[in-house]
Amino acid sequence: MTRTTSHAFRQPFRSLEEFAEMISFYLHCPVTIEDANHQLLAYSTHGDGADEARISTIISRRVPEKLINRFWKDGIIPALNQTREPxxxxxIQEFGLGSRVAVSIWKHDEVLGYIWVSDHQQKLLDTEIELLKDAAATAKQELLKLSRQRKQTHKSRQELLWQLLLGDYSDRIHSELYLAQIQSNDPVFISILVFEEQDEESKRHIEYMLQASYQDTIPLxxxxxRKLICLVKAKDVQDRRLFxxxxxxxxxxxxxxxxxxSCCGSFVNGYDSISKSYQEAIHILSLKKRYPEELDTAHIYQDLGVFKYVDQLSEAICIHPGIExxxxxDTKQGTQLFETLVLLLKRDGNMNEVAKQLHVHVNTLTYRVKRLESIGNFSLKDPSDRMGLYLDLIMMDK
Incomplete structure (x- = not known):
């Protein structure tokens, strides 16, 4: 094949499917065209040249998640996202993938999609590799059109999610949910992730991940x-922590x-209860911000323990007089009894752990406990006293 055939892709074509067939004709190999999130946009006929991975991609209209993960681990997708060269x-035998040549479709510094050529039956020549680069340049305009359409769809779905989060249900919400592949009684929950970075590049990376690997699980x-709010389908996610x-x-x-x-609200059945799951998640984040040490590992509502009731307690709660x-x-004697009390309550009375943190012997700590109980007129062995004191400390920090 000569280099003059590079002009083959300059002719008009009616659809991406026709363009995929055109590439396949000149390269003599099956071709698939994907968007930046590995959704299948078009594919050529393949005769007897289809492997298991290609068939699976065509049936599901996207690259299988396990294959995407493998491409990342093998450095294939990072390479495609960094170079314009094929x-x-x-x-990859275990995934039924024959050898391929892939090239990215670029607009300036943004990857719009990919062209994959299955060449396991007939290896591409260097001249055909150059031809593939021309095909990627020609595909740019078609993918730009699709990209604009999808951005508009994403914007409308963001508005739909805000409606659900705020409990604002319009008459047309049923049809919008249907288009987003959400049934009115689907078990779902709201998940919120907070990130330290909020630049546009980081956001694109995160959105890529959601659209490439979590489309069925996270429809909206x-x-x-800096908060990423996700509507998560519970069907494929039984454990929110694992998710x-x-x-x-x-x-x-x-x-x-x-x-x-990161945190998750409760499972709810039906879109009309999504706002409840959202409010729970927001409440968890609020409490984690106020009590970062105590709630460091809290990610679902049940993890909050007694902190669930902090906002329900009266502002005029009567603090145990023994604390003052x-x-x-401590002020008069230069001691550290209050610090000892705080640690004992936070560590649930674990004497060895508290002694180690205070750098004192357990016998010394035992003496301090007796002084605490004598001065404060309470018993740290009594669950009611201990819980009451702990709640008092929480309210003092409110």
Whole structure:
């Protein structure tokens, strides 16, 4: 094949499918065209040249998640996102993937999509590799049109999610939910992730991850400053903690994105209860901000423990008088009894752990406990006294 055939792609074509067939004709190999999130846009006929991975991609209209993960681990997708040159992809037998050559479709510094050529039956020549680069340049305009359409769809779905979060249900919400593949009685929950970074590049990385690997699980999401708010389908996510671990783990593994906080509201059945799950998630974040040490590992509502009731307690709560007596004693005697009390309550009376943190012997700590109980007129062995004192300390920090 000569270099003059590079002009073959300058002729008009009626659809991406026709363009995929055109590329396949000149390269003599099956071709697929994907968007930047690995959704299948078009594919050529393949005769007997289809492997298992190609068939699976065509049936589901996107690249299987396990294959996307493997491409990331093998450095294939990072390479495609960094160069305009075609990238050779070796065979991966366990996933039924024959050898490939892939090239990115670029607009300035943004990847719009990819062209994949299955060449496991007939390896591409260097001249055909150059031809593939021309095909990627020609595909840019078609993918730009699709990109604009999808951005508009994403904007309308952000507005839909805000309606659900705020409990504002219009008459047309049923049809909008249907288009977003959400049934009115689907079990769902709201998840919120807070990130330290909020630049546009980081956001694009995160959105790529959601659209490429979580489209079925997270049909709707939006940004509220540095907070990523997701509507999560419960069907494929039985454990909210595992969901958060998987999502944040993959983001950090692939993009080194710093995630600050994460939490989930309760499971709810039906879109009319989504605002309840959202309010719970917001409440968790609010409490984690006020009590960062105590609630460091709290990610769902049940993790809050007694902190669930902090806002329900009266502002005029009567603090145990023994606390002020202990503070006065510390001021006059130069002791650290109040610090000891705080640690004992936070560590649930674990004497060895508290002694280690205070750098004192357990016998010394035992003496301090007796002084605390004597001065404060309470018993740290009594669950009622201990819980009451702990709530008092929480309210003092409110």
């Amino acid at each position: 990238v050779r992809v070796p065979e 999401f939006l940004w509220d400053d 958060l671990q998987k999502l944040t783990g993959q983001l950090q593994e692939r993009f080194v994105i710093k995630q600050k906080e 007596l202990i503070k006065d004693y």
